Amino acid sequence: xxxxxxxxxxxxxxxxxxxxxxxxxxxxxxxxxxxxxxxxxxxxxxxxxxxxxxxxxxxxxxxxxxxxxxxxxxxxxxxxxxxxxxxxxxxxxxxxxxxxxxxxxxxxxxxxxxxxxxxxxxxxxxxxxxxxxxxxxxxxxxxxxxxxxxxxxxxxxxxxxxxxxxxxxxxxxxxxxxxxxxxxxxxxxxxxxxxxxxxxxxxxxxxxxxxxxxxxxxxxxxxxxxxxxxxxxxxxxxxxxxxxxxxxxxxxxxxxxxxxxxxxxxxxxxxxxxxxxxxxxxxxxxxxxxxxxxxxxxxxxxxxxxxxxxxxxxxxxxxxxxxxxxxxxxxxxxxxxxxx
Amino acid sequence: xxxxxxxxxxxxxxxxxxxxxxxxxxxxxxxxxxxxxxxxxxxxxxxxxxxxxxxxxxxxxxxxxxxxxxxxxxxxxxxxxxxxxxxxxxxxxxxxxxxxxxxxxxxxxxxxxxxxxxxxxxxxxxxxxxxxxxxxxxxxxxxxxxxxxxxxxxxxxxxxxxxxxxxxxxxxxxxxxxxxxxxxxxxxxxxxxxxxxxxxxxxxxxxxxxxxxxxxxxxxxxxxxxxxxxxxxxxxxxxxxxxxxxxxxxxxxxxxxxxxxxxxxxxxxxxxxxxxxxxxxxxxxxxxxxxxxxxxx
Numbered sequence: 001x002x003x004x005x006x007x008x009x010x011x012x013x014x015x016x017x018x019x020x021x022x023x024x025x026x027x028x029x030x031x032x033x034x035x036x037x038x039x040x041x042x043x044x045x046x047x048x049x050x051x052x053x054x055x056x057x058x059x060x061x062x063x064x065x066x067x068x069x070x071x072x073x074x075x076x077x078x079x080x081x082x083x084x085x086x087x088x089x090x091x092x093x094x095x096x097x098x099x100x101x102x103x104x105x106x107x108x109x110x111x112x113x114x115x116x117x118x119x120x121x122x123x124x125x126x127x128x129x130x131x132x133x134x135x136x137x138x139x140x141x142x143x144x145x146x147x148x149x150x151x152x153x154x155x156x157x158x159x160x161x162x163x164x165x166x167x168x169x170x171x172x173x174x175x176x177x178x179x180x181x182x183x184x185x186x187x188x189x190x191x192x193x194x195x196x197x198x199x200x201x202x203x204x205x206x207x208x209x210x211x212x213x214x215x216x217x218x219x220x221x222x223x224x225x226x227x228x229x230x231x232x233x234x235x236x237x238x239x240x241x242x243x244x245x246x247x248x249x250x251x252x253x254x255x256x257x258x259x260x261x262x263x264x265x266x267x268x269x270x271x272x273x274x275x276x277x278x279x280x281x282x283x284x285x286x287x288x289x290x291x292x293x294x295x296x297x298x299x300x301x302x303x304x305x306x307x308x309x310x311x312x313x314x315x316x317x318x319x320x321x322x323x324x325x326x327x328x329x330x331x332x333x334x335x336x337x338x339x340x
Numbered sequence: 341x342x343x344x345x346x347x348x349x350x351x352x353x354x355x356x357x358x359x360x361x362x363x364x365x366x367x368x369x370x371x372x373x374x375x376x377x378x379x380x381x382x383x384x385x386x387x388x389x390x391x392x393x394x395x396x397x398x399x400x401x402x403x404x405x406x407x408x409x410x411x412x413x414x415x416x417x418x419x420x421x422x423x424x425x426x427x428x429x430x431x432x433x434x435x436x437x438x439x440x441x442x443x444x445x446x447x448x449x450x451x452x453x454x455x456x457x458x459x460x461x462x463x464x465x466x467x468x469x470x471x472x473x474x475x476x477x478x479x480x481x482x483x484x485x486x487x488x489x490x491x492x493x494x495x496x497x498x499x500x501x502x503x504x505x506x507x508x509x510x511x512x513x514x515x516x517x518x519x520x521x522x523x524x525x526x527x528x529x530x531x532x533x534x535x536x537x538x539x540x541x542x543x544x545x546x547x548x549x550x551x552x553x554x555x556x557x558x559x560x561x562x563x564x565x566x567x568x569x570x571x572x573x574x575x576x577x578x579x580x581x582x583x584x585x586x587x588x589x590x591x592x593x594x595x596x597x598x599x600x601x602x603x604x605x606x607x608x609x610x611x612x613x614x615x616x617x618x619x620x621x622x623x624x625x626x627x628x629x630x631x632x633x634x635x636x637x
Contacts, residue, residue: 076540078540103542107542109540111540111541117533117536130541134538188540
């Protein structure tokens with residue numbers, strides 16, 4: 001379907017005095033606790049393999065200490081790995097020299113931080129222009145671009161304010177505008193909305209999704225919140241103690257969790273809001289489709305569940321955007337999915 | 341024998357000690373004979389500037405100088421009260437016949453401060469950037485701040501004789517540590533997350549230094565500059581012992597001759613200068629800080 005933008009292969013990160021020798025132990029199967037106790041090294045990431053598709057939102061989810069922030073910092077090499085490779089557009093980020101790495105960071109990536117990391121001595125406008133100033137882009141052009149993004153994130157009129165004037169949500173809009181003004185193809189968001197109030201967080205998620213519909217960036221989004229992950233992610237990777245437990249589309253993770261950890265994680269999720277008709281349909285082969293109800297393949301269950309209950313159709317036919325029948329959904333199957 | 345050893349510290353013999361001291365002194369004397377002139381020549385530009393500045397302040401019509409001072413004070417502090425206070429202080433100084441000496445002191449303090457900033461900030465930056473530089477500089481700064489100033493006056497005077505430059509050196513050695521230390525501290529205190537963001541956007545070390553670290557450290561650096569000025573003023577009396585003109589010399593004369601009133605007047609003039617310098621540099625530093633924290637208008 002789409003090209004792979006970022007390829008992370010066999011990535012290891014060990015913190016400590018002599019990570020290279022500790023790496024041998026890890027590869028021999030020493031686990032995190034043992035490594036800390038016996039060898040006094042901290043296992044950050046262990047054998048991470050992740051292909052991130054172009055123009056999609058890849059969520060990396062895990063609790064604190066799971067290594068998710070460490071992982072995202074490997075993509076623009078704010079952290080050096082102990083072993084492995086990170087390839088972006090066929091170029092190994094880890095082999096770049098200082099100059100190339102700076103250029104890569106300037107033009108290809110942009111990052112949004114959990115605690116905003118705005119420059120306190122610069123105004124909103126200057127903060128937004130920061131990435132372009134670093135590249136020595138013409139002041140006037142930078143100014144125009146920055147103003148456009150400030151407007152897009154809904155901060156017009158605040159251009160000359162300092163970050164301290166703004167609430168957390170507004171500060172993170174500046175963070176987002178700063179990243180978007182840089183216009184890299186890759187947007188790295190490190191728990192970007194975690195520090196915000198629930199309502200503002202929802203707002204920001206909507207802004208992000210709306211922008212993504214139009215910009216089609218490759219977004220790597222770190223979060224510890226499953227609901228956020230399910231709402232935003234095209235695909236979700238779940239990290240635990242530096243190991244990737246499972247990676248896949250949200251529905252797969254919900255419907256077939258691979259480990260107990262993931263199972264515990266997804267237990268309380270309202271499935272009707274996350275699973276779309278296309279995720280649970282089966283192929284049509286000769287079933288009785290009279291008295292069928294028609295749903296769109298991209299509808300979430302909770303969009304049609306009320307209708308199913310009131311109309312009690314024999315079965316449900318799933319159609320795609322071209323109005324073609326693509327699948328079939330029985331009420332039993334639907335009940336089974338929703339039962340838990 | 342045993343008892344004697346414990347009750348008296350086993351010191352070097354008088355002969356040896358004299359030999360060591362003498363060897364040290366003669367070799368230093370030889371060094372200063374050899375290189376004294378060269379080193380003095382190095383400082384010539386500073387001397388010219390200092391003399392020029394002093395003459396400028398002393399020979400210009402006093403109302404003009406006063407107006408210039410008040411303008412600087414006003415634009416530095418943006419406070420009418422400080423400006424008016426300074427006006428009275430300068431008028432009193434003039435009326436009590438200390439105008440000329442005050443101008444000398446202002447000129448040497450000014451030049452010393454400029455030199456301290458010019459040397460201190462780069463050294464502070466270096467210390468902040470490199471752990472090794474910090475390890476080397478910290479003990480040196482400790483020595484500079486604790487060594488009694490008379491002690492390092494001796495080699496300076498041996499090397500350069502008596503005059504303005506040795507005085508200037510003595511003042512700078514005494515006054516420069518705070519600005520170095522506080523530049524170092526200010527840069528090290530810059531939020532690491534902000535620096536990480538700068539890295540993530542591809543800033544090079546230069547851009548990080550000039551666009552982020554120095555601007556954010558500026559309030560702390562200003563506290564250092566303020567300290568440096570205060571310490572330089574505290575040195576004027578000692579510097580006058582080796583021939584620096586200014587308010588220190590009458591104080592020195594007053595001490596040796598027990599002229600209480602004369603000492604008091606000149607002492608008060610130094611105090612007045614100190615207060616003016618302090619208020620102006622502090623409120624200037626404070627203004628940058630307000631700007632930084634984005635105080636609500």
